[in-house]
Amino acid sequence: MSLTGRSVRVRVPATTANLGPGFDTLGLALALYDELEVSVRDAPGATVEVHGVGEGEVPTDESNLVVRAMAYTFERVGQPVPGVNLVAHNAIPHGRGLGSSGTAIVSGIMAARGLLEGIATIDHSMLLAIATELEGHPDNVAPALFGGLTIAWTSADGPKHKKLNVHRGVSPLVLVPEFTLSTEVARSLQPQTVPHEDAVFNVSRSALLVAALTQSPELLFESTEDRLHQSYRGEAMPETRDLIAALREAGFPAVVSGAGPSILVLCNDPAQRAQATELAESVSTSSWRSLPLAVDFKGATVVSVPERN
Structure with missing residues (x-):
């Protein structure tokens, strides 16, 4: 045919x-x-x-x-x-x-x-x-x-x-920088082995994150903690690392989006997205484009x- x-x-x-x-x-x-x-x-x-x-x-x-x-x-x-x-x-x-x-x-x-x-x-x-x-x-x-x-x-x-299905209260915000980072470079910074306690930590947080995203958005901050990859990749994107630290210190559930360098903030209401955007603009020397996105x-x-x- x-x-x-x-x-x-x-x-x-x-x-x-x-x-x-x-x-x-x-x-x-x-x-x-x-x-x-x-x-x-x-x-x-x-x-x-x-x-x-x-x-x-x-x-x-x-x-x-x-x-x-x-x-x-x-x-x-x-x-x-x-x-x-x-x-x-x-x-x-x-x-x-x-x-x-x-x-x-x-x-x-x-x-x-x-x-x-x-x-x-x-x-x-x-x-x-x-x-x-x-x-x-x-x-x-x-x-x-x-x-x-x-x-x-x-x-x-x-x-x-x-x-x-994601809980309707989850309000994603993506902060996109002007600079880029290749996935290959990001992956090259990963260690071949990690401490047992870090693996257990991430298993618990991953399970909690599924519950937070589907049922309990109030748990998003604690459930987005990570010990497996973000700290190792931070040296390749210090602006991302520093802004995530500032956001989390202020109580926002911020993580690296994929391999980076964009930042994902899993807010639990739309107002929190505006607050996270304001904080990013006030503490970072880099320019970040704010994308409030639906799932x-x-x-x-x-x-x-x-x-x-």
Whole structure:
């Protein structure tokens, strides 16, 4: 069956991973989106048009991460890779710990899924498997795919996830700096082993954090304490480290967003977000963009676009 003329629109949310103690396990989808339209053409290859974040910076040919993820998905289900035209409207900051690379991967997979509707079936488990193969960690892609709060793990049968609904009282705030940090650099600072008491500490806080996010937002401050990764990565982003310390000293449940350098503050009411923003502006010498964001509950979506006459 020819795909020529098929077109889909994809929308994928930003994500924040770890959430403090939930290292490589917990993730949250945020209401900030990259959107794209992909159209199949007769000629092979790809052309990419980017608007917003990444315009003039990211590749605009087959090496583009969205295109590569889409091609990988076609090959994974045994279908020939078509030529495509792609138009992207990006809002998620790059290199800031908000899942931009995972979002690009999920965007390509969802585009392939939409274009292959009626030809190949890609269910939820396969979506997560393909995304994890490309990204490396299920906690980074599960919330982008499925929305809400996700717990991700890897079993003998491959990556798995559990989606949970977030308490309506949780009000996320993301503070985004002008500087960037690569995930590879952040991970290189992690020790191979940690003290037993630190591991036990994080197990307790991770369990408490799930309860705080789903049932008891008043526990968010205590439940976001961490001893596994943030202190080790602090030397690579001292401005982030120092601002988190100031926020937590003032009682705000602030953590590194993903690998950083953005900061996630899991407030328990909207007014607290304004207070945290004011504090950040008053104590930091760096410039931070304040993004008060809702939790995204839908995850990635794809819809077919009617053929144009």
